[in-house]
Each structure stands twice: as C-alpha cells, then as structure tokens.
Amino acid sequence: MPDSVGELGEFGLIGAVTARLPQGPDVLLGPGDDSAVVAAPDGRVVVTTDLLVENRHFRRDWSDAVDIGHKAAAQNLSDIEAMGARPTSLVVGLGVPADLPVSWALGLASGLGDEAALVGASVVGGDVVRSPLVVVSVTALGSLDGGPAVTRSGARPGDVVAVCGRLGWAEAGYQVLSRGFRTPRAVVEAHRRPAVPYGAGVEAASLGATAMCDVSDGLLGDLGHVAVASGVVIDVSASAVTVAPQLKEVASALGADPLSWVLTGGDDNALVACFPAEVSLPERWTVIGVVSSGEPGVTVDGASYGSAGGHDHFAGS
C-alpha cells in the first residue's frame, strides 16, 4: 500500500478505511452507497455533530491518530448519551493533506470504530477530501428506544444535581502537555481519550432525570446552559465535588488550583443531570448540588465563581 493518502487516492483510502469498520445490528445499509440506512426503532432519531480542526481541537504531536479517533467519536457519542439515548451510528468527514501517512488515516478510523463499538454503534459512512490541515467532522445518531428525550430545560427547583464520570482530568492533561511534559500518564491519557460513562445517559433518563447535558465546555459553563434553559438557579457545593488525588498532585506541581480544573475544565465528557430529590441514584452518580428558583445562573456554595464561564471555542485554546 502507498505511504501517503495522496498516492493512495480518495477511493483507495475510502476502501482501506471501510475495511476496518465492522457494522453492527442497527445498520441496515452500511458504507459504499450515496447514503447509509440505520434503524430508528421508535420512529425518532437523535442527531448531533462536531467539527474538529487540527491544532485547535487536537495536535498530532500530542495525540496519536487512534486517540484522536477515539476522542472525536467519544465527544459525539457523549452528546447522544446526554439526551438519554443509545448511540447507533456515526458518519465521518475527513479532510487530509496529501502527504498524510495512510497509517495515520487508518489509525483514526480504528479509533473511531473502536470507540463506537464500546456502545454497539458503527461508523456507517463518510467523506474523504483533500485539505491543507487535518479536519474531522463526526455526526452521531442515536435511538431513544421509546423513552423520553432529556433536554436541558426541564430542571425544577428542589431537584438535585448529580454528575457521572470524571471532571478536571482532561484539563490537567492539557496543562501538563502545554508545559512540555508527557507525564503523569493518567492525566495525559485523559486529555487524549475521554472516559465517557456510557450507558449513564439512558440510566439517567430511566431514573427520571429532568434535565441533562454532557460536560464538554466545563461543569459550571455547561450547568449554566441548563440553568438558563430551565430558568432556575443551580448551586454547586464545592465540598461535594470530587477532586481526585492525582489532580491534586499535578496541580501542586504546577502551582495550580485543582478545584478550578474540576469546575471549569472541558473535554472530559462526564454527564451532569438533575433529578427529583427523592430518586435513589446508582453509585456512579455523585450529588454535587441543588436546584432552586431565582435569577437563572450557577453558583458555587451560594456565590458566583471567578472563572465560571466555561471556555468559548473562539477565545480559548
């Protein structure tokens, strides 16, 4: 096989990529036609899309192709989870420089396919084009399987707020990599590949979650979207938020505040949801706050938090 995608050509690359992508039970017609056909058993389909641009959302010198594929899939699958849905499929648009190694493109495909397979979803189609820098667009589809869609707008005063999954880990990894380090490995790997709490979205919906979103921009920023959409105040209790010992160690070495990573760091793709107070939550959900009435917004221990805005993809890095 040629070394670069330019030598291999569009159709050659599509063929090589497609061969790495097993098709799951929801796929009625897989890659190779004008469109794919996917099951939508209850007559509804959940859909979300993200665009990742090299040097903005990932760096080829910080993450390998497999990790970037995992991360690109994970952040979209997480958006499906956040509706209380089960991911069924992905379609991927890939822009590649002509000199990109074929092995890189195949690694990306493997990462995308393997992450999707964690939830039984499949990469069912895509597009490959030439681009001066690597661009990856991922669209995920999901099924609610007869259940309710959990939006951001249903939180009610009296609800509790709970989180499932890691927070602050990807930010810690980003801070480490930004300073030129490659360790500690646990946080660097958390930056490279989020650990989405798959299945927790459907679980939350079945437990009666009133509102939910995934934490991609930062806990307080994303809770801010829920607060505004629901017209409520969300107060987070700092003492209830888990700051892992590993994060404390890294923060101490870097002279940083690990709580701020947990409260405002993005890209971990945890899920945060509101539940009626009487709901008994499984162990992987941690109650971190409460919902009350008032001017919509988010507070920490009853007060506004310094850098609570989350990151704006235009302004931040």
Add this chain to the structure above:
Amino acid sequence: MPDSVGELGEFGLIGAVTARLPQGPDVLLGPGDDSAVVAAPDGRVVVTTDLLVENRHFRRDWSDAVDIGHKAAAQNLSDIEAMGARPTSLVVGLGVPADLPVSWALGLASGLGDEAALVGASVVGGDVVRSPLVVVSVTALGSLDGGPAVTRSGARPGDVVAVCGRLGWAEAGYQVLSRGFRTPRAVVEAHRRPAVPYGAGVEAASLGATAMCDVSDGLLGDLGHVAVASGVVIDVSASAVTVAPQLKEVASALGADPLSWVLTGGDDNALVACFPAEVSLPERWTVIGVVSSGEPGVTVDGASYGSAGGHDHFAGS
C-alpha cells in the same frame, strides 16, 4: 452586532445563525441542546455526510456565502434523494477564521436553510469552531417513508438507464470561472448552485428503479460505481445525451468539447437511475443507455470513453 465572528464569539454566532433557521414538521427537538431529535416515521433513517473545504470545494471570490450554503446543502440532499428518500433535516459543522465577517456566516446559514426548505427539510443543529480556513461539514438525514432504499447494486441486464436533471452545466461554469470570466451567467450560476431535481428520487423509487446514484463525480464515473456494484455493463448512447445549446456556445468559445463536460463533469447533482425497460418514465427523465451483462464497466456507444474515470477529489481540482 460585531463585524467579525471572532468579536461575536461562538455562542453569539450560534444564536444569530439559529435565529435564521425555521424548523419544519419533522423536527421534534431543534437546535440548542446536546443533540436534536428528528422524526424517522418508518423506523429507518437515511444518512449521508460531506465535508467542504475552502479553496478546494468552493472559493469565496467565486461564490457568495448564500450560494455556498445552497450548494453544501444541495449536494447532501441529493445523496438522500439518490436513495429514493425524502430529506428531513441537516446538521452542519462550520469552521470559521476569526476575521470572517458575521454577514458571511449568516449568509451561509440562509443558503443552507433555504435550500433545505425547498424539500421541507430543516437545519436542526450544528457546531461552530475556529479554523484557519472556512470548513463546512453537512450531514443530511432522510426518510424512506416505508419505501425501498434504492442502492447502486440492483441494476439488471435489460434495464434502461435514465437521467433527471442537468449535466455539464457546473463544469462549464467552472471552466469559465477558471479562465477569469464571470459570464455566461447561466453556467456560472450552475457552478455556484446546483439545481437538484428534488422529488425525482422518491419518484424513481416508486417507479421501480433498480439502482440509482447522484451525479457528483461525473456521469460516467458515477455510472461506473453502479456498474461495478451491480456487476453489469452500462452503455451510454452519446446521441441520447442532451447537450444544451448554452453548453455548446460556451464550449465553442473556449475551444472545448461540451459532450465531455456532460459525460464527465461533476457537481450538477443530477440523478441517474436504472429502470426495468417496460417502465413508462415521466418527461423529466431521459433514457440515455442500457444495461447488459459482461465485464462490469461503462461504455459510450459500445466503446470505452477517453476520460471516463470521473474526478478523484484528491487528484483533480
């Protein structure tokens, strides 16, 4: 409103764009949450995606933002049509340089939304990120409404081959623009904004089309995909292919062969389909060839055609 998308910010831009996007009857939950929810009435969803990169798939000095939006939507809606399906929705990823005028981004959104509205589809969600050059990813969803998916693999010896929509027009426009001209307007506009024969895909399916695809890479190239997928020979009759007088005029002025534009030019998003010979076709379908058995491939008047390969997105412009 600020002049540039960098000043307006991610959330400001998303808000301004979303305000331009009316939501149609298939939209169960529109923009603003982690994912959208769209109707998939027969329990299946048709999905396709394309990635467009500035200076590769469009040029901002050749086409305005509204035209680029129309074209980006059209080429995806056409891929839904090519399955015999009805487009229901689009999601869009948009990468923008910080100095991009807000008016450009809003124009793109208008073009996307207006093209989708031609078929009753809606832009239901998306992502906006910073990028050094403009990148547009579009994913389209569609419904088969209980009908069969028409793939590329069902053509049978004895079928007729028919085309619906324009061929060669976008290529003529491209040739004109490449030489620095801006007229004739009809072909330049055909390059900027394809005239997809909406509804013809569902029509073909209901008439019993055995195979179908949209003409994005060039008639002979795309028929080649059908021939290989179906394991048949497709012979196109040159005298049956319509070469519009406008194309002849432009080709004469440029010293080019207009038939080659019709046979190999891309981006018009016509539909080409195979039908049992006894089917009575509506007037907008023109029979241009026949299907027979043999070594899979495409011929013109029984012989191979010089530049029949269609364009490879890596090699061509």
